[in-house]
Amino acid sequence: MQLAVGASLGPYCIERKLGQGGMAEVYSARDTRLGRTVAIKLLRREFAGQVDFRHRFEREARAISALNHPHICSLYDVGEQDGMSYLVMEHVDGETLAQILTKGPLPVERALQYAIEITDALRTAHAHGIIHRDLKPGNIMIAGAGVKVLDFGLAKLSEHAAPADAETLTKTAGTRAGQILGTVAYMSPEQAEGKPLDARSDVFSLGIVLYEMMCAQRPFRGETRISTLAAILRETPETPSRVRTGIPHDLEQIVLRCLQKQPEARYGSADDLHTALESCRQSLSVRTGNVPWRRPAVIAAVLAVALAAGALGVRWFVRASRARWAQQVAVPEISRLMAQSHPLAAIRLLRQAEPYAASTPELIQLREHLALSSVSIATTPAGADIYVAEYAAPETGGPSGWEFLGQSPLTTSRIPFGYYRFRVVKKGFEPIEKASGIGANLNFPLHTSEETPGGMVWVAGAQKTARSATTFPALAAADIPAFWIDRYEVTNRQFKGFVDRGGYRNREYWKQPFLKDGRTLSWEQAMSEFRDATGKPGPASWELGTYPDGRADYPVGGVSWYEAAAYAEFAGKSLPTVYHWYLAASVGAYSDVLNLSNFGGQGPARVGSYRGLGEYGTYDMAGNVKEWCWNLAGDRRYILGGGWNEPSYQYKTPDARRPFDRDPTFGLRCIQPVSPPGESLAGIVSFVSRDRRNDKPADDQVFRIFQGLHSYDKTDLKPTVEAHDESPSYWRTEDITFQAAYGNERMLAHLYLPKDAAPPYQAVVFFGGVNFLTDQRIGAKSRLFDFVVRSGRAVIVPAYKGTLERGPGDYYHLLGEPNRWREMNLQQSKDLGRTIDYIETRPDIDARKLAFYGNSYGAAMAPHLVAVEPRIRCVVMMSGGSFEKVPAEVDSWNFAPRVKAPVLMVNGRDDFRFPLETSQLPLFRLLGTPAKDKQHVVREGGHLNPAGRPDIIKEILDWLDRYLGPVQTK
Secondary structure (H helix, E strand, C coil): CCCCCCCEECCEEEEEEEEECCCEEEEEEEECCCCEEEEEEEECHHHHCCHHHHHHHHHHHHHHHCCCCCCECCEEEEEEECCEEEEEEECCCEEEHHHHHCCCCCCHHHHHHHHHHHHHHHHHHHHCCEECCCCCHHHEEEECCEEEECCCCCCEECCCCCHHHHHHHHCCCCCCCCCCCCCHHHCCHHHHCCCCCCHHHHHHHHHHHHHHHHHCCCCCCCCCHHHHHHHHHHCCCCCHHHHCCCCCHHHHHHHHHHCCCCHHHCCCCHHHHHHHHHHHHHHHHHHHCCCHHHCHHHHHHHHHHHHHCCCHHHHHHHHHHHHHHHHHHHHHHHHHHHHCCCHHHHHHHHHHHHHHHCCCHHHHHHHHHCCEEEEEEEEECCCCEEEEEECCCCCCCCCCCCEEEEECCEEEEEEECCEEEEEEECCCCCCEEEEEECCCEEEEECCCCCCCCCCEEEECCECCCCCCCCCCHHHHHCCECCEEEECCCCEHHHHHHHHHCCCCCCHHHCCCCEEECCEEECHHHHHHHCECCCCCECCCCCECCECCCCCCCCECCCCCHHHHHHHHHHCCCECCCHHHHHHHHCCCCCCHHHHCCECCCCCCCCCCCCCCECCCCCECCCECCEEEEEEEECCEEEEECCCCCCCHHHHCCCCEECCCCCCCCEECCCEEECCCCCHHHHCCCCCCCCCCCCCCCCCHHHHHHHHHHCCCCCCCCCCEEEEEECCCCCEEEEEEEEECCCCCCEEEEEEEEECCECCCEEEEEEECCCHHHHCCCCHHHHHHCHHHHHCCCEEEEECCCCCHHHCCCCCHHHHCCHHHHHHHHHHHHHHHHHHHHHHCCCCCEEEEEEEEEEECHHHHHHHHHHCCCCCCCEEEEECCCCCCCCCHHHCHHHHHHHCCCCEEEEEECCCCCCCHHHHHHHHHHHCCCCHHHEEEEEECCCCCCCCCCHHHHHHHHHHHHHHHCCCCEC
16 A cells, blocks of 8 residues: 555655565655654555564664664654554665666775765664664665665664663564575575574675675675575675776775675674774775865865755754764773773774764773874885784784784874784785884884795894893893794694604704713613604604694694704704794783783694784794793703793793603794804803792891881982973973982972862872883873872872983893992982972972882882881882892892781783782782782783773772872862
């Protein structure tokens, strides 16, 4: 039955019929109350009495009513008249995408823009647990203001939706198990088979739509419904660039990933896909120098849309709906992405939300936590394409995917502080993929395929450096020439080549004398040791002279140091020294690699299957199998990196084993030095242990002697305010000097006073990390404590002896200068006391409410500083622990039992510098603070800092509130 022009449905007057679908007719009508044109979707009369169709109709109403998005057609009203159910919806002037595609393929930029808008709509639906199930060009309208997604008649909540919502929609689903609903040509394989669906089904359908927009044909075609289904289930689509030239590779890869048969191989949701498409658009803009909004045609179109939208009510409605989206959808999602270490995805979403809710407190706070860093990137030679991705993202996507930054050399401020994967590509050179933190400058040397040894990556070497000095003091004093290192551990397949080519028969490969239990073995005696489980020559984990079936590309395990050295000789390579290994592994502050490595598992994994990428492009240096190194430690040889059956802190913790040991977790990787390592690298390396579990602190009599060394005479401070600054938004600063407690030196302290609190202020004395020893200015390091000032407390940062403007200092005790370390530490203790003396002279600061907050190095120093300073009311130790052996007079281990103030310790579970079991926990247990007043908070991650971590900031501020009390607001 067709409604006549002029007929009424409630307050709506029918104007004309717009079209007809499988179960409904669509009319243009006039809302007689509001005087606006609407679209009415009327359930066809022949279906009105059928429960399934009524349920689908109701389901569409419920689905759309749950969504509020500028690219989803809005639902205004629902009604029923004379047994006819109808929906009243936004009237969209324009054409369907299906109509537009009859004219041919779309320009790439337009297709990409439409896809971004469609995914923007779908990700809102997916965030509400709603999957569309019938996404196709006929259900996508193209209007002056962009895309509108229509027809949620087959929409259904995914299995991951909230239970209450699930109950609402599944009661109305009316779909029998295995029943296939939707348009065949745009179905996902799982939908075609009648299997349960989730958001990835919509991703597949959208991949078909995007393919069709670019190529003007669908990727899966058949003469009949059955043949089309067969194509979807079995055929691999022709790549878009073969159908139409000029399609960017990045966009093609996105489409092909959407069209993967297995759901787990696609993007996980429209949110992930949207981010990838946005990244692709940015890449195209950078490559072509083409900024879409600057084009005259686009500007004209924008102006035309603005004039067409002219009515104030429409503008207000659109703005309000987007503001609600920013607040209700974007803000929680940004927080979730930050918590899951996806800063690139978070910053992109933040930029999308800012135009609609930039001044809201939530977005302001998130913006501040997502600190952007300016980074310059160069390559040798120049002209390489630079891509970046979040470190934890899957290889071909994730929340960020690969984002094109531009061609080298370049400088960008688009990357938040963090740890990332970089990909560098230039024609004629081997591509590079490596991990890096964001520093001031990054430089990637490129090598041709001819000069790159197969399966190896380049390590540029290093001059004398403190890198890894906390593990081996000697490492700080050695120059390391450049070298190549295996990307992966040596595999069973590779080691089998050594065996098959007479590796255990050819004496030329075995260069070192066989020493066991203090005696030298003959060649024959040694070879009898190197047998597999069945007595054949080979690794201990093999049988019958070969590896287990299906394990060719697993790392070889069960090899002794001698076998590892012989294999390296056979391969024309070398075992790495500990210097080479630690440099290549880059066991620094970033421990993200641990979450993507094979630790604590049930066995080894195929090389590279874990995504723990190193700074130079290596895989599996953390976990999987332990890797033999060249150097001796007494009668043992070093074996590094930890194994699959070990805790993750073994990645950095040195280990040395007897060279005949053949544990299943013992494997290897090789290096190829540019020049042979000299004795300075290949010689004996002393082992330094940081395990304090069995150490005893000084007794009371000895401690009183130590305590006296920290005392000083309280002479006249002679304070002077050298400079002040009122310009920062949240605080004003003062640089103060006063007389030090030793020599004739003047101390410098930086005082931060909150603008939004009333004096007298509570105060926090801050002591920073090791970079305070080397950097002359606070600069961006204020992010380590700015949240304390913004909480309404004053923060004072002394330039302790050897730090900031009074530096540089160093880990002198690791460089063979323990007395210098002792002297600097004692001076720093007196600097703290003099700083508190100064605080007591300030009437605008309440010296009775004083806290100490140390970060990293400052946290490790905390026990020996606060144990002798009774004026401190509470302590925060951020990423601290017990140092390795230092002079007893300044060893925090001896002072910890005398700490009585409340202490909050916040640490990363996988902290390289202060391991949980051997450093953090022993120190925490030793603290003399009553149990009720000390707390150890362990978070996932490594050497943490609070910047960008609201959860950590909350812990610290709650602690200060608890023991200093609330701040006084103005």
